[in-house]
Amino acid sequence: MTPSPPIAELTDRARDIFRRVVDGYLHSGLPVGSKALAQAGLNLSPASIRNVLAQLEAAGLLAAPHTSAGRMPTERGLRLFVDGMMQAREPSIEERAQIEARAAAAGPVEEALAATTAALSGLSACAGLVMVPKREAVLRSIGFVPLGPAQALAVLVGEDGAVENRVIDLPAALDPSALVEAGNYMTATLGGLTLAEARQRLERELADGRSALDAAARALVERGLAVWSEDGARRPVLIVRGQGRLLDDAATADLERVRGLLDDLEGKQEIAALLDSARAGDATRIFIGAENKLFALSGSSVIAKPFRGHDGRVVGVVGVIGPTRLNYARVVPMVDFTAATLARLLG
Template structure:
């Protein structure tokens, strides 16, 4: 049965629904009619409250776990609450200052990104994630080392000393040819990024202004193509605070937690989810099975793009945790952290 929009609920049903969701997000436990009658200020008997709870369950907004007589929101109920009822709690002046000072004290941008991930974890009580800005390092040298079974290892050395290794298929190419190819590519990399070097090499090969034979030319073209494509599909994701996911409530559902930790280990998939928030105008919230990646773990992700000083989106940050995240507090904190991080990026 499709859930009704909020406007179709009675004022009493809306209030009870809101109290159940807020109580669940606060405690992580289902909320019962006796608790609502005692603490909700409803001036209703437990029997009357149970009747409304049953109606909300019937329309798919609440569910009753078999281990409890209380109710908790379904994923649909959470979505309706987050989109239509949640009152966000903006960070206080002290919290804003603490976030800005922690980021500014972290040093180089690489350290700031790590500090951001850890800070998001502390803020949310879940795991913090930062998708590192894409960048094309300027390379200085390429060395191609023969391996076995027609494969070779290409070692790409950046001007900053960073080293990346890529395996490529080379067939029966002799070691001497591999050395020649490595020297040829290196000669075009001085002070250039891989895309810039790729363009220069392709233009030279197309014009015929090269002494390379056909086999070497083919190897150069294949290597450049593979490395360029590979670089564009190598997102760097910093995750901190996974231990926060192993709280007391999680111990009751170890299979869900194991599934979530497996998802986090597959950083490429998680990075893909964060990438989908890159073009968002505001912070995005993914709840449970709304995203196939977390259909089994029943987890939520709160993600926000962050921009450089020119307003260009350079990455995405966020938190991941159980669906009972404190959305009203975490959403504005993630948004403010994204804006603060952007001020540090040139």
């Protein structure tokens, strides 16, 4: 792809017309014509405006969807606008308060993350995204509920109140009393420990012969700890909120693009990989359309910002996804503020 001309290479007249076209398109989602520009206070004839529009189109910054239509920015033009012309607007006091209130709500951390992401989604009119590493649970209690002769439900309750369930396979002809014995042992002996600490203690007790567990209960304890440890290490926590906000009035004219975007959101592994690429550095990352192959077909933009804990290490990434005609000047500072809020929450 040929790089966009730097802002400095555009004349003052071209910069002004280009900015007005981008502003108009981002506001309405519709191409902007020379007549509308002439009526907006430009001291130029429609013919002069059309000449400048043609030059901007030749530079790859604008495009005309139809022969008689106005112009709209290309993805290259949006990149030039975002990097060199955008004037950011900080979130209002009310918007800040709404984000902070959701983050401060009582309950497990993942609920606060989901609530904060939902607030960001509502304020930005996009889908909100947040990704954090799987937090290792500190155990409060663990129990086993029989589901049948071959399976049981392992129920883990964390110190933060979070409850997780996993279905595990049982050894053949297992005595139901082994389920009770295993749950009692894990709650009494391993409560207050992380999964890694619990496994280490279990291994020490078994090696020293200090465990009163019989073979069946011991197998259940080992299997239960293994299931949670493997599950937590396998993937990060990715929370997506507000997909329905992508179906606005303007989207009805481009249902294929929106359908593709919603399909992209279902592929959480790819979204997680994209957000992970934004972890390096402190700057907000803006991915516009085909700049990322994941959104080449759906024509979407992602704004993502890493946030750090008290030790300076990256804790996670928060952001939004929506059509390329995002209100970047408003949404970028909103993502920045949300990242700072989550840094305080998880720091």
